[in-house]
Amino acid sequence: GDSVTQMEGPVTLSEEAFLTINCTYTATGYPSLFWYVQYPGEGLQLLLKATKADDKGSNKGFEATYRKETTSFHLEKGSVQVSDSAVYFCALTRTSGTYKYIFGTGTRLKVLA
Amino acid sequence: DAGVIQSPRHEVTEMGQEVTLRCKPISGHDYLFWYRQTMMRGLELLIYFNNNVPIDDSGMPEDRFSAKMPNASFSTLKIQPSEPRDSAVYFCASSLTSGGTDTQYFGPGTRLTVL
Numbered sequence: 001g002d003s004v005t006q007m008e009g010p011v012t013l014s015e016e017a018f019l020t021i022n023c024t025y026t027a028t029g030y031p032s033l034f035w036y037v038q039y040p041g042e043g044l045q046l047l048l049k050a051t052k053a054d055d056k057g058s059n060k061g062f063e064a065t066y067r068k069e070t071t072s073f074h075l076e077k078g079s080v081q082v083s084d085s086a087v088y089f090c091a092l093t094r095t096s097g098t099y100k101y102i103f104g105t106g107t108r109l110k111v112l113a
Numbered sequence: 114d115a116g117v118i119q120s121p122r123h124e125v126t127e128m129g130q131e132v133t134l135r136c137k138p139i140s141g142h143d144y145l146f147w148y149r150q151t152m153m154r155g156l157e158l159l160i161y162f163n164n165n166v167p168i169d170d171s172g173m174p175e176d177r178f179s180a181k182m183p184n185a186s187f188s189t190l191k192i193q194p195s196e197p198r199d200s201a202v203y204f205c206a207s208s209l210t211s212g213g214t215d216t217q218y219f220g221p222g223t224r225l226t227v228l
Contacts, residue, residue, distance in 0.1 A: 034216075041221075043204050043206070043221050043222050093215075103156050
């Protein structure tokens with residue numbers, strides 16, 4: 001069945017370092033792909049999304065490109081800040097079935113000043 | 114819009130007690146989701162509603178859990194009797210549709226501790 005696999009954390013970086021959080025998926029058809037972010041003590045919120053192959057989602061300096069050939073949607077940011085410390089979830093929406101959202105297990109990012 | 118509202122934010126109770134969690138979705142959203150988040154199991158979907166009707170409750174762990182949505186602006190998740198293993202953060206989310214390109218909007222969560 002459809003699934004999302006993302007790298008285990010925690011990921012610890014120094015401020016201004018480059019960030020990559022890997023996400024790969026398995027799906028039939030053409031799912032939409034999402035990154036959600038969860039700040040401490042809060043619910044998840046959408047960070048960015050891409051709805052078809054080769055689309056690039058971007059927001060707040062974060063980017064991710066929908067790569068169908070490698071079934072990946074890796075999250076990147078060129079220069080992280082302490083305020084980016086959070087848990088990041090990769091997700092997809094299936095093309096069949098009634099409930100369509102599948103979330104990854106989350107990757108915790110800690111940015112040190 | 115105020116976003117998804119959940120209450121209470123924190124709940125501490127003793128084993129065997131009844132617990133009721135509440136959620137108000139974003140106005141106009143037709144879908145409402147209840148999730149549970151734990152360190153061990155991550156984010157789990159418990160149940161979701163479409164136009165106040167439960168569509169899929171296969172994620173509800175056992176009969177001690179029940180959820181209702183009496184109208185478009187209110188839903189409850191009830192645990193009776195509660196057990197220590199129910200300790201988790203419970204999130205409510207709403208969306209315009211059940212998938213496709215639609216964003217899910219999450220509430221701030223209710224942190225439940227069962228002693």
